[in-house]
Structures are given as C-alpha cells and as structure tokens.
Amino acid sequence: MAEQAFAGEHIVGPSSAPDDVLRVEHIAKRFGPITALRDVNLHLRKGEVLGLLGDNGAGKSTLIKIICGFHKQDAGTMWLKGEPYEPKSVLDARGHGIDTVYQDLALIDELSVYHNLFLRREQLLEPTPFLADRKMRRQSRKALDEIGINIPRLDVPVARLSGGQRQAIAVARTVSSEADILLLDEPLAAMGAKEGAMILDLIARLKAEGNVSIIMILHNYVHVFAACDRVSLIADGVIALDKPTNETSVDELNEIVVEEYRRARLAAQGANGAGAGGGGDRTTADGGARPDAAG
Numbered sequence: 001m002a003e004q005a006f007a008g009e010h011i012v013g014p015s016s017a018p019d020d021v022l023r024v025e026h027i028a029k030r031f032g033p034i035t036a037l038r039d040v041n042l043h044l045r046k047g048e049v050l051g052l053l054g055d056n057g058a059g060k061s062t063l064i065k066i067i068c069g070f071h072k073q074d075a076g077t078m079w080l081k082g083e084p085y086e087p088k089s090v091l092d093a094r095g096h097g098i099d100t101v102y103q104d105l106a107l108i109d110e111l112s113v114y115h116n117l118f119l120r121r122e123q124l125l126e127p128t129p130f131l132a133d134r135k136m137r138r139q140s141r142k143a144l145d146e147i148g149i150n151i152p153r154l155d156v157p158v159a160r161l162s163g164g165q166r167q168a169i170a171v172a173r174t175v176s177s178e179a180d181i182l183l184l185d186e187p188l189a190a191m192g193a194k195e196g197a198m199i200l201d202l203i204a205r206l207k208a209e210g211n212v213s214i215i216m217i218l219h220n221y222v223h224v225f226a227a228c229d230r231v232s233l234i235a236d237g238v239i240a241l242d243k244p245t246n247e248t249s250v251d252e253l254n255e256i257v258v259e260e261y262r263r264a265r266l267a268a269q270g271a272n273g274a275g276a277g278g279g280g281d282r283t284t285a286d287g288g289a290r291p292d293a294a295g
Contacts, residue, residue: 009263012232012239014041021046021213022067022085022098022181027076028237029062036062038237040076044181047210049203051228051245052217055257058234060217061103064183067215068100069093080181091120099179101187103217105170109159113151114140116158117173143176144168148198163190171199175206182206184216188223196223203227221250235260 014025020043027040037059044050054060065071067078069087078085080096087093090100107116114133115122117140123132137154144151149168151161158166167190174182188196200223206212207229218224224231225245233241233256240256241248 009236009238010240011039012041012242015242016043017045019046020044020079021081023079024063024067025077027063027066027073027078029059029066029071029073035237037066037073040234040237040239042232042239042242044213044215046213047207048230049207049214049216049228051224051231052215052234053219053221053224053231053253054234055260059237060234061185063234064100064185064215064217067093068098068183070100094177094179097179098181098183099174099177100183101170101174101185103185103189105166107158107166107170110157112156113154113158113161113169116169117143117176119173121177139176140172143172147172147175147202149195164192164195167191168195168199171202175202180212182212182214184214186217186219188218188220200227221253225250233257236263 014023016023022042022044024040024042027037027042029035029037040059040063042050042063052060052063062071066073067087069090069092080098085096087096087098093100106119108119111119114137118136123136123139124130125132140154147168149165149172151165151168158169161169167187171184171187174184187199191199203214203216204227206214207227216228218228228245230244231241231248231253232239233253235256240260241253
C-alpha cells in the first residue's frame with residue numbers, strides 16, 4: 001500500500017507499452033524508519049535508454065538494487081517480458097538477463113583487471129577446475145577495445161588504476177555480458193570528458209542495434225539529453241515525471257527538484273510552529289526527518 005501523497009505532489013501512475021521488457025508497479029521500500037521508495041511505477045521498452053534522475057537520497061539506487069535482486073521490495077510487483085519477476089538474488093537476476101553497474105563498481109581491489117571483468121562468471125579449462133586465464137585475458141582485451149578504453153596491462157590489481165579506468169572495467173564487464181537489460185548506476189561518475197564520451201558512444205551504438213534496453217542513473221542533464229530516449233525523475237520516493245526527452249527541458253526537471261525542496265522547507269516550518277504537539281515525522285531516503293504531510 002502506497003503512503004499518502006504530499007499536498008500538491010504529482011505521482012506518475014502505472015503505465016505500459018506493447019514492447020515493454022520490464023515493468024514495476026507500486027514499489028515501496030523501507031529500511032527501518034527510513035522510507036526509500038513510497039510508490040514507484042516505471043516501465044522500460046525494448047531497445048530504449050531510460051534516464052533515471054533525482055536528487056541525492058531520492059531512491060534511485062534503491063530502485064536499481066531492487067530490480068537487480070540485491071534488495072527485496074516491501075510492496076509492489078514487477079514483470080519481466082510479460083512474466084512475473086521476483087529475483088531471489090543478483091545471480092538470479094543475471095540469469096534472467098539483467099546485469100548491473102553499481103555505484104560502488106563492485107570490484108575487488110586485489111584482483112587483476114581481467115579477473116574483475118570475469119568476476120562471478122569465471123571461465124574454466126574444462127574438464128579441470130582451473131581458470132582459463134589466457135582466454136579471459138584475450139576476451140577482456142577485446143571488451144575494453146570495443147569500448148575504446150586503454151588499459152595497457154590487464155594483469156595488474158585494479159587498486160592501482162585510476163577512478164575512470166575502474167569505472168570502465170565495471171561498464172565493460174556488464175556490457176560484454178549476455179544481458180539484454182542493463183542497469184547503470186552513475187556510469188560516468190568517475191570519468192573524464194574523453195572516457196565519458198566513449199561510454200556515451202557505446203550506449204548510442206547499443207541503442208542503434210536495438211537489442212539491449214538500458215536504465216541509467218545520471219546527474220548531468222547534458223548526458224541525459226544526449227543519450228536517453230525518455231526520462232523518469234524520482235522525487236521523495238516516487239516517480240514525479242515520466243516523459244520522452246524531446247518533450248521536456250532542463251527547466252522543467254529543475255523545477256521538480258526545487259519544488260521538492262520548497263515542500264520540505266514548508267513542512268519543516270509548519271512542524272516548528274506546531275511544536276511538540278505536532279504531527280509525526282517521516283524519514284526520507286537520505287536519512288533526514290520530514291514532518292508527515294497528513295498532519
């Protein structure tokens with residue numbers, strides 16, 4: 001059951017398209033007293049690049065982690081290619097064709113570049129239990145070359161690499177998988193302009209091929225309008241806007257975020273005026289308390 005909306009709040013309801021590959025409806029998630037998601041409705045079409053936007057603490061990463069099986073939602077349902085979808089784990093989601101680049105990259109510093117590229121998907125010298133290191137190195141080089149990222153040595157620990165190189169490894173690992181739905185949590189965060197442009201070119205190439213559907217968490221609106229077909233903006237644990245990128249603007253996206261701040265400030269002022277006898281508090285995904293709009 002979704003929580004009550006704030007006064008004047010717009011919540012995008014469930015919607016669908018004939019070529020949807022993923023649909024989530026009324027997703028809610030709490031972590032103890034912290035409300036991360038209240039009532040999230042989202043769908044993803046085949047071959048589409050969907051930009052997932054929102055301020056820090058809005059619930060973007062939580063939603064990605066629910067879709068990829070890292071978290072279990074408290075309420076709501078999901079469908080994958082028309083069938084009910086309830087991933088039991090990240091590996092289960094991967095088996096269903098969903099792979100993820102996490103915000104923390106999910107790399108192991110002590111392992112080499114190519115071992116990280118094949119993390120939890122290692123190739124063996126059949127029928128022995130030994131790793132096929134030469135084959136994995138060769139395929140790792142090919143995957144990085146296809147992205148256009150230059151990492152001279154693949155046998156060095158990733159701890160010795162730059163932030164942009166580490167980001168490239170995480171992206172390459174996901175893109176080179178067999179997944180047909182990619183979830184990218186801030187894939188350009190640690191990259192310079194040159195490396196970021198290469199990743200955007202890769203996403204454009206995948207979009208042109210039409211076989212992979214992508215949800216990307218982004219903060220740079222320039223990247224959003226350059227790479228995405230459609231944008232969904234999370235504000236305070238709900239989808240507050242869902243539009244094709246050619247039907248919205250930077251001003252409209254900014255106004256929704258500003259309105260969220262304005263609503264929170266007015267609620268806080270009302271709570272201060274009410275004193276100790278006022279309404280209860282709701283806690284947001286960023287851990288801050290917000291007075292309950294229901295009073």
